[in-house]
Amino acid sequence: MPIQFARKPGLVIYLTIGDPDLETSQQAAIAAIDAGADVIELGVPFSDPLADGPVIQRASERAVARHVSMRDVLTVAAEIRKIRPAAGLIVFSYLNPVLRYGMEAFCKAARKAGIDGALLTDLTIDEADEYRRIMRQYGLSPVFLAAPTSSDERLKRIAEASAGFVYAISRTGITGAQRDVDSDAGALVARVRRFTSLPIAVGFGISDASHVAAVGQFADAAVVGSAIVSAIEKAGPLDAANAVAHLVKQLLPD
Numbered sequence: 001m002p003i004q005f006a007r008k009p010g011l012v013i014y015l016t017i018g019d020p021d022l023e024t025s026q027q028a029a030i031a032a033i034d035a036g037a038d039v040i041e042l043g044v045p046f047s048d049p050l051a052d053g054p055v056i057q058r059a060s061e062r063a064v065a066r067h068v069s070m071r072d073v074l075t076v077a078a079e080i081r082k083i084r085p086a087a088g089l090i091v092f093s094y095l096n097p098v099l100r101y102g103m104e105a106f107c108k109a110a111r112k113a114g115i116d117g118a119l120l121t122d123l124t125i126d127e128a129d130e131y132r133r134i135m136r137q138y139g140l141s142p143v144f145l146a147a148p149t150s151s152d153e154r155l156k157r158i159a160e161a162s163a164g165f166v167y168a169i170s171r172t173g174i175t176g177a178q179r180d181v182d183s184d185a186g187a188l189v190a191r192v193r194r195f196t197s198l199p200i201a202v203g204f205g206i207s208d209a210s211h212v213a214a215v216g217q218f219a220d221a222a223v224v225g226s227a228i229v230s231a232i233e234k235a236g237p238l239d240a241a242n243a244v245a246h247l248v249k250q251l252l253p254d
Contacts, residue, residue: 003116003117003141005165007038011037012040012090013032013039015232016060018045018062018066019060021066024232027240036252039221041225042089042091042115043059043225044093047064085114089115089116090118091110094120107135107138111139116140117135119145143163144158144166148169148185155195156194159192159196164198165198166201167223168200185215189218209251212252227247231246231247232244
């Protein structure tokens with residue numbers, strides 16, 4: 001089913017799959033959905049996560065050390081889809097793990113697992129023609145990043161190439177919790193809206209309820225990653241799902 005945000009702002013939750021282990025990742029995803037998350041970004045562990053801040057880097061390093069693979073991520077996705085059939089599920093990855101798997105093999109396996117789409121952080125719109133073609137062939141939504149530094153012409157191309165939603169980066173740099181939502185975020189969303197009717201989700205630095213509420217003033221959804229991964233890191237396997245549920249409930253407006 002198409003990605004939907006039941007409320008405004010909707011909530012997209014990022015998890016590094018395999019940290020601390022695959023079972024805990026599945027449980028955390030279910031807990032997030034039950035607490036109100038609309039979309040789960042299933043993070044594929046990668047050895048060189050250049051776009052990520054220290055929290056997600058540590059999580060990725062731990063999962064890579066456990067040899068968590070794209071195949072494992074898709075297996076977890078399939079289990080989540082069985083348990084919560086209406087949830088939005090997005091594979092969040094760098095390009096290299098997809099190329100290692102094989103572009104068409106990945107799209108075929110993602111479709112079979114019940115994935116709705118994918119976001120490849122380091123795949124630029126200029127190099128995405130084959131990816132977009134194969135994604136369309138398998139009924140998957142390619143989600144692209146829109147940055148404050150992008151020209152209007154580039155934002156138009158990104159918006160037209162995206163499906164599901166557009167991911168607007170609240171600031172340049174790496175992921176990680178920040179004190180405030182960057183003032184550029186609202187202006188970026190307004191620029192992107194000129195080119196698409198898709199929902200626009202804002203991420204990078206969104207970590208608490210005040211950030212989510214601020215994003216809800218101008219965007220359709222907020223993306224929370226580092227704060228969730230940090231909560232899992234602190235809680236450990238036994239209490240990770242409860243920690244995620246508690247944080248998600250705190251993030252959402254009453």
